[in-house]
Amino acid sequence: MSERKPGWKQIPRGGLILEAGNAAQYLTGDWRSLRPVWDPEACSHCLFCWVYCPDAAILVAEGKMKGINLDFCKGCGICANQCPRTGALTMVTEGSVTAQAGS
Amino acid sequence: MSRAQQNRVAITGNEAVALAMKQVEPDVVAAYPITPQTDIVQYFSSFVADGEVQTEFVTVESEHSAMSACVGAAAAGARAMTATSANGLALMWEVLYIAAGLRLPIVMPVVNRALSAPINIHCDHSDSMGARDSGWIQLYSEDAQEAYDNILQAVRIGEHPDVLLPVMVCLDGFIISHSLENLKVLDKEQVTAFVGDYRPDARLLDAKRPITVGALELQDFYFEHKRQEAEAMVRSAPIIEAVADEYARLTGRKYSFFEAYRMDDAEVAVMVLNSAAGTARAVVDQLRRRGVRAGLLKLRVFRPFPGAALAEALAGLSVVGIMDRAEGLSAAGGPLFVEVRSALLGRPRHPLVLNHIYGLGGRDVGPDQIEQVFADLLRAAEAGEARQQVTHIGVRD
Incomplete structure (x- = not known):
């Protein structure tokens, strides 16, 4: 992840959470080791992925697939598995994506 | 105040x-x-x-x-x-x-x-x-x-x-x-x-x-x-x-990490926790009257473990006997022994470290047992090596 998390000198004592309602700030997408890559050209907008995604990470607007919210996608691959089209959703390793971004 | x-x-x-x-x-x-x-x-x-x-x-x-x-x-x-x-x-x-x-x-x-x-x-x-x-x-x-x-x-x-x-x-x-x-x-x-x-x-x-x-x-x-x-x-x-x-x-009562009793010029010493310190102190006095340069180190703070200060306090000894009132069951000696010996490692000069396990299950520890420990330490001091590293004191063979 690009954003550096706080070190032991910065975090509150004993794992205390000092602000109310900040769970939304915890980006569970950090856990992902596989990433879905969406190809809009191959997509038929059937929205099976949107129905099946357990993390509500498929972004939809006006009945069309718009992309994936990588802040909360945990990379389970259910979307790619149930997608009826070939090549619309492909799972790639996070490592390959970050290596590409770094090169 | x-x-x-x-x-x-x-x-x-x-x-x-x-x-x-x-x-x-x-x-x-x-x-x-x-x-x-x-x-x-x-x-x-x-x-x-x-x-x-x-x-x-x-x-x-x-x-x-x-x-x-x-x-x-x-x-x-x-x-x-x-x-x-x-x-x-x-x-x-x-x-x-x-x-x-x-x-x-x-x-x-x-x-x-x-x-x-x-x-x-x-x-x-x-x-x-x-x-x-x-x-x-x-x-x-x-x-x-x-x-x-x-x-x-x-x-x-x-x-x-x-x-x-x-x-x-x-x-x-x-x-x-x-x-x-x-x-x-x-x-x-x-x-x-x-x-x-x-x-x-x-x-x-x-x-x-x-x-x-x-x-x-x-x-x-x-x-x-x-x-x-x-x-x-x-x-x-x-x-x-x-x-x-x-x-x-x-x-008027002063405490620290440990109490060093007659340690200044000591050649051999025992280290204990808790009540056995009273008996050990009396044995040290007795040995001193006989001309033996005996000392006692009574540890008060086990956590945090004052390793550096302990190593300093023990540096001048020939042999130290670490008395554990817990077996540890590690096949490597009692818990106090293991930690003290580890604190001494890497020092330019350090004593021979022996372990004496005593008093389990309330077995009474009298002056005779602590004298036995000192006898073992003196023997090791003279020989320059221990007969055995871990000894159970006061147990029937």
């Missing part, structure tokens, strides 16, 4: 601990009785019933619940205490780590007793030694006076903002807990002034500033949390010293 007027009383070790708790008057005491700690809880429940303290006394169904109730109370912002022994401490195990991990300064007298099996109610240190890596500060007490003094200091040490760790105050079951002793105690007002108030900067019962305690921390935060906890244990050392200094100004 001026020296306090103190009262002289004749009470048992358990009464001394209960008196210290009464004078601290914690907000919450949650406890379950177990021999030989029982008197502490019994006396304290009388103070509550007689209206001598305003403490919320929670009678729980087990030690696991006692420590859990203390964790809840301390997280809520209360000063919480309990007391236990042996299997009771064992039943608290997982919650001990939670108390330390959540940085809750609970103070707990541990009346040292052997762990089962075989079932036994008498003294050894297998109980508190088993909890040595739970993140609790551990203070050991030679007698009732030290147990009383340690409880009062434990409150200040644990609650210091640089520390915020729970503290065990260990004393020997029956040998100290049930023996009548003449000791000096402070007045309630003096104790109240010394311990002050527990005012944590974040607490569950602060409706204006809601917090979460005990949240899940996975690969990305658990390690930082533990690193922070490790630092708190390191930082507790100067606080232990500072609190001891302040306590000495108040009472």
Whole structure:
């Protein structure tokens, strides 16, 4: 992840959470080791992925697939598995994506 | 701070601990009785019933619940205490780590007793030694006076903002807990002034500033949390010293990490925890009269472990005998031995280190046994090597 998390000198004592309602700030997408890559050209907008995604990470607007919210996608691959089209959703390793971004 | 007027009383070790708790008057005491700690809880429940303290006394169904109730109370912002022994401490195990991990300064007298099996109610240190890596500060007490003094200091040490760790105050079951002793105690007002108030900067019962305690921390935060906890244990050392200094100004009784008795020119010495120090001191005096350069090192603070200072104090010896009142069952010697020897490693000059395991299950340790240890040390000093590294003293072959 690009954003550096706080070190032991910065975090509150004993794992205390000092602000109310900040769970939304915890980006569970950090856990992902596989990433879905969406190809809009191959997509038929059937929205099976949107129905099946357990993390509500498929972004939809006006009945069309718009992309994936990588802040909360945990990379389970259910979307790619149930997608009826070939090549619309492909799972790639996070490592390959970050290596590409770094090169 | 001026020296306090103190009262002289004749009470048992358990009464001394209960008196210290009464004078601290914690907000919450949650406890379950177990021999030989029982008197502490019994006396304290009388103070509550007689209206001598305003403490919320929670009678729980087990030690696991006692420590859990203390964790809840301390997280809520209360000063919480309990007391236990042996299997009771064992039943608290997982919650001990939670108390330390959540940085809750609970103070707990541990009346040292052997762990089962075989079932036994008498003294050894297998109980508190088993909890040595739970993140609790551990203070050991030679007698009732030290147990009383340690409880009062434990409150200040644990609650210091640089520390915020729970503290065990260990004393020997029956040998100290049930023996009548003449000791000096402070007045309630003096104790109240010394311990002050527990005012944590974040607490569950602060409706204006809601917090979460005990949240899940996975690969990305658990390690930082533990690193922070490790630092708190390191930082507790100067606080232990500072609190001891302040306590000495108040009472005239000065404590440190350990007591070095006749160590200045010593050639051989033993190291002990708790009540055996009294017997060892008498043996050292006897040997000194015979011209043997004997010494004693009595450890008071086992956690944080004062490794560097100990290595310094032992540097001039030829041989040191580390006396463990816990077996360790590691096939590598008792817990005190292992840690002291490790502290000496890497020093340019260090003594030969032997381990003598003694007094398990309350087996009486008299001067004869400690003389036997010194004889072994002198033999090793002369030979320049040990016949065997770990010896069980006072056990039938």
